[in-house]
Amino acid sequence: MSGFLEELLGEKLVTGSGEEVDVHSLGARGISLLGLYFGCSLSAPCAQLSASLAAFYSRLRGDTAAGPGAGAGPGPGAGAAAEPDPRRRLEIVFVSSDQDQRQWQDFVRDMPWLALPYKEKHRKPSFSEKLTLLTQADVVGEILGSRRNITCKLKLWNKYRISNIPSLIFLDATTGKVVCRNGLLVIRDDPEGLEFPWGPKPFREVIAGPLLRNNGQSLDSSSLEGSHVGVYFSAHWCPPCRSLTRVLVESYRKIKEAGQKFEIVFVSADRSEESFKQYFSEMPWLAVPYTDEARRSRLNRLYGIQDSEDDGESEAAKQLIQPIAEKIIAKYKAKEEEAPLLFFVAGEDDMTDSLRDYTNLPEAAPLLTILDMSARAKYVMDVEEITPAIVEAFVNDFLAEKLKPEPI
Numbered sequence: 001m002s003g004f005l006e007e008l009l010g011e012k013l014v015t016g017s018g019e020e021v022d023v024h025s026l027g028a029r030g031i032s033l034l035g036l037y038f039g040c041s042l043s044a045p046c047a048q049l050s051a052s053l054a055a056f057y058s059r060l061r062g063d064t065a066a067g068p069g070a071g072a073g074p075g076p077g078a079g080a081a082a083e084p085d086p087r088r089r090l091e092i093v094f095v096s097s098d099q100d101q102r103q104w105q106d107f108v109r110d111m112p113w114l115a116l117p118y119k120e121k122h123r124k125p126s127f128s129e130k131l132t133l134l135t136q137a138d139v140v141g142e143i144l145g146s147r148r149n150i151t152c153k154l155k156l157w158n159k160y161r162i163s164n165i166p167s168l169i170f171l172d173a174t175t176g177k178v179v180c181r182n183g184l185l186v187i188r189d190d191p192e193g194l195e196f197p198w199g200p201k202p203f204r205e206v207i208a209g210p211l212l213r214n215n216g217q218s219l220d221s222s223s224l225e226g227s228h229v230g231v232y233f234s235a236h237w238c239p240p241c242r243s244l245t246r247v248l249v250e251s252y253r254k255i256k257e258a259g260q261k262f263e264i265v266f267v268s269a270d271r272s273e274e275s276f277k278q279y280f281s282e283m284p285w286l287a288v289p290y291t292d293e294a295r296r297s298r299l300n301r302l303y304g305i306q307d308s309e310d311d312g313e314s315e316a317a318k319q320l321i322q323p324i325a326e327k328i329i330a331k332y333k334a335k336e337e338e339a340p341l342l343f344f345v346a347g348e349d350d351m352t353d354s355l356r357d358y359t360n361l362p363e364a365a366p367l368l369t370i371l372d373m374s375a376r377a378k379y380v381m382d383v384e385e386i387t388p389a390i391v392e393a394f395v396n397d398f399l400a401e402k403l404k405p406e407p408i
Helices: 002-009 024-028 044-061 099-106 127-135 140-153 153-157 183-189 203-207 239-255 273-280 292-300 309-334 351-361 388-399
Strands: 011-014 021-022 033-039 090-096 167-172 178-180 211-212 218-220 230-234 262-270 367-372 377-382
Touching: 024 153, 033 044, 033 153, 033 203, 044 090, 090 099, 167 183, 183 292, 203 292, 211 377, 230 239, 230 292, 239 262, 262 273, 262 292, 309 388, 367 388, 377 388
Parallel strands: 033 090, 230 262
Antiparallel strands: 011 021, 033 167, 167 178, 211 218, 367 377
C-alpha cells in the first residue's frame, strides 16, 4: 500500500500544526480509505465544507482528542481487544490550490486531517507558473525541469479530473481505485458513516422504488428488468439540457417504435417540484419522484454526478454568454478601443450575495443585468429563459443607449 500512496502523495504530509507525517505510516496504521479534499482558502464553499467535514471526520474516527495521524487500531499490549471500528481506517488529505502560503497556513491550521505540504510538487500551479514555462525557460535543462515539475504539480488535479472546488473523492488506499467521486454527497446523506466505505451498489438496489410517468402513473422499478436503461440527469434551468431533451425525445420514440426493450429514467436537479413537473411534462419516459431526494442523491453518487446546481448552471451560462462576449471584445479590439463591457457569470457565493445586496438586485434567477458602478446605475432583464438572442439584444440595446437605467 505505502508504495502506491508515496507515488500518489509524495513521502511527507503535514498536520495543521506543521508536523510532518511519513506517508508510509498510513499503511502501518491500516488506513483502508483515503479521502482527497481539493480546495482553496479563498473559497467560501470550501470554508463551509471544512467545518462540516471536520465534524464528520471526528465522528467517524472518534478523534475527539487525538489529532491526524493517530492510530487506527489497538496499540501494543491490547490483547484480545474488540475489533476496532472500520470507520477509523479513514484518512483525509487536503490538496490545496492556494497561491499564498500564509493564507494556506491559516486555512489548514484547524484541520484535523492531513495535508500536502504547501511547497509539495502536487499542488495546483498558478497561471503565472504555467506562463513561466512558456516564456522564461532559456536553457534546455531549465525547460525540461520546469515541465517535469509542473506536470507533477498538476498530477492529482488532472488524474482525478478536478474542475470545481470544493471536491472530495474517496479512494481505496490499497489499489487506488476511486470508490466515490462525490464525497460531498456522502457527508450530507450519511453523516454517521453507517454506509462506510461508500462503495458502489448495484443499480437495481439504488433505483429500487416507485417510478413516475408524466401522466401521474406509478410503476415499480422492477419493470425495468430485462431492458436497456438510460439514466438522464438533467434540469429545466440548464439550456443545454433542454436542447438535449428535445433530441432525446425523438431518439427515444424511434427506439420504442422499433420494439426495442429500452427505457430512460429522469433524475432531476431542478430547484423546485413545480419546475420538475413542468420539465417532466415534455418527457415520454420515467422519472424518480422529485420528493424522493435520497434516491436521487444515491443515483448521483453512483454515477459520480456532481450535486451542485450552481456549478452546472454557471457552466451552462458561460457556454451561452462566451461567444457574445468574444464578439463584442473582438469588435472593439479591431477599432483599437477598450471594450465597454466586462462579462461575468455570477454563482451562489458570498461575493455574489454582497453584490446583489449592494445593488438591490432581485432574487430572480436566471437574471441578466448590466451594472454601471461609476454612474450608480443598473439595467435589469428578468426573463424565464436566457437565450443567446436575448443576451445579444440586451447588450446591443445597452450600447445603443436604448435601455432605461435604474438607480443603484
